Amino acid sequence: xxxxxxxxxxxxxxxxxxxxxxxxxxxxxxxxxxxxxxxxxxxxxxxxxxxxxxxxxxxxxxxxxxxxxxxxxxxxxxxxxxxxxxxxxxxxxxxxxxxxxxxxxxxxxxxxxxxxxxxxxxxxxxxxxxxxxxxxxxxxx
Amino acid sequence: xxxxxxxxxxxxxxxxxxxxxxxxxxxxxxxxxxxxxxxxxxxxxxxxxxxxxxxxxxxxxxxxxxxxxxxxxxxxxxx
Numbered sequence: 149x150x151x152x153x154x155x156x157x158x159x160x161x162x163x164x165x166x167x168x169x170x171x172x173x174x175x176x177x178x179x180x181x182x183x184x185x186x187x188x189x190x191x192x193x194x195x196x197x198x199x200x201x202x203x204x205x206x207x208x209x210x211x212x213x214x215x216x217x218x219x220x221x222x223x224x225x226x227x228x229x230x231x232x233x234x235x236x237x238x239x240x241x242x243x244x245x246x247x248x249x250x251x252x253x254x255x256x257x258x259x260x261x262x263x264x265x266x267x268x269x270x271x272x273x274x275x276x277x278x279x280x281x282x283x284x285x286x287x288x289x
Numbered sequence: 290x291x292x293x294x295x296x297x298x299x300x301x302x303x304x305x306x307x308x309x310x311x312x313x314x315x316x317x318x319x320x321x322x323x324x325x326x327x328x329x330x331x332x333x334x335x336x337x338x339x340x341x342x343x344x345x346x347x348x349x350x351x352x353x354x355x356x357x358x359x360x361x362x363x364x365x366x367x368x
Contacts, residue, residue, distance in 0.1 A: 184368050200367070201297040203360055206343040207367070231367060243368050263368055271340070271360070272367025273297025284298040285366040 152227065153211045155204060157234040159241055165228050169248045172226040178252035180259035182245040188238025190285075195276045198242070198285075200233040203271035207231070210270045214262060222258035224249050229262065231272065242274075291321065291353060294360040295332070302332035312355040319349035321359060338362040 149168050154160075162183065170176060186198045215227045230244045243266070247258035267287060274285045293308045300306045310321060318339060326333035339346050340360040341353065353359065 201300070202367070203294065203296050203340070203343075203362065206340055206360070209343055267365060267368045269345075269365070270367050271296065271338070271362055271365055273363065274366045275297070284301070284363075287364045287366045 152229070153208065153215050154230045155202065155208050155211070155233055156230065157232065159232065160230045160244055162241075162244060165230060165244055165246055169226050169228055169246050173248065175250055176225050176248040177250050178255040179246060179248045180252070180255035181247075182243070182259050182263045183241060184243035184263070186236045186238050186240050186242055190276055193276075193278045193280055195238060195278050197235050197237050197277040199235045199275050199277060201273045201275070202233055204233075207270050207272050211266065214265050214269065217265075218247065218258045218262050221261070222247070222249060222254045224254065224258055227258065227262065229266070231266075231270070233272070235277075290356070291316075292356075292358045293321070293325065294358060296360070296362060297366075298335055298363045299332050299361060302335070303329050312353065312357075316353050317349065318346060318351050318353060318359065321353060322349060322361065325361070333361070335363045336361045337364045 188195050211229050218227050226248045228246045245262050247255045249255040276283050291310045291312050295303050
């Protein structure tokens with residue numbers, strides 16, 4: 149089974165991630181997921197690709213600490229976070245977060261909290277590649 | 290020596306991903322920031338976060354050890 153927290157170039161399988169999460173406990177009654185995808189249109193421009201830069205070792209460490217914090221804060225049974233780097237085309241997957249808890253509310257709240265925290269704490273930057281030129285993305289709230 | 294790292298938009302404005310700076314006894318993160326921002330003002334305009342050895346640092350009065358890895362980073366945009 150793959151690590152619960154990963155940074156990788158290649159795409160991931162949501163089904164495999166959810167199966168791995170479910171395999172961690174039979175007490176899990178609710179699983180919430182977030183899938184972040186690359187848009188092919190942003191700020192009024194077509195986007196052909198998105199490329200990423202990251203402080204890899206720190207990003208992984210922050211994501212691991214984020215997962216543990218979410219497990220403790222929301223009493224989760226398990227959680228998984230996968231983020232892609234490299235170059236991603238419009239419509240492709242970027243990030244996947246899954247939270248498993250005994251009941252749905254904790255899973256839903258934890259999933260929402262993790263993606264918000266990831267955007268604020270994890271040193272990853274995305275650049276949109278457009279026919280008009282490349283542009284580093286300003287953070288979205 | 291201090292290994293200074295840059296990523297994404299900051300690296301692009303500086304034109305490189307890493308620099309080495311000589312260590313001085315008692316050198317603080319703020320001293321390093323002041324020194325580099327005088328050379329690369331456009332890059333440091335967008336620096337919002339600082340990390341030392343892979344950990345966020347908010348207090349720039351932190352004294353840097355020789356061999357430390359410091360990163361000056363713009364706002365993150367992952368996810």
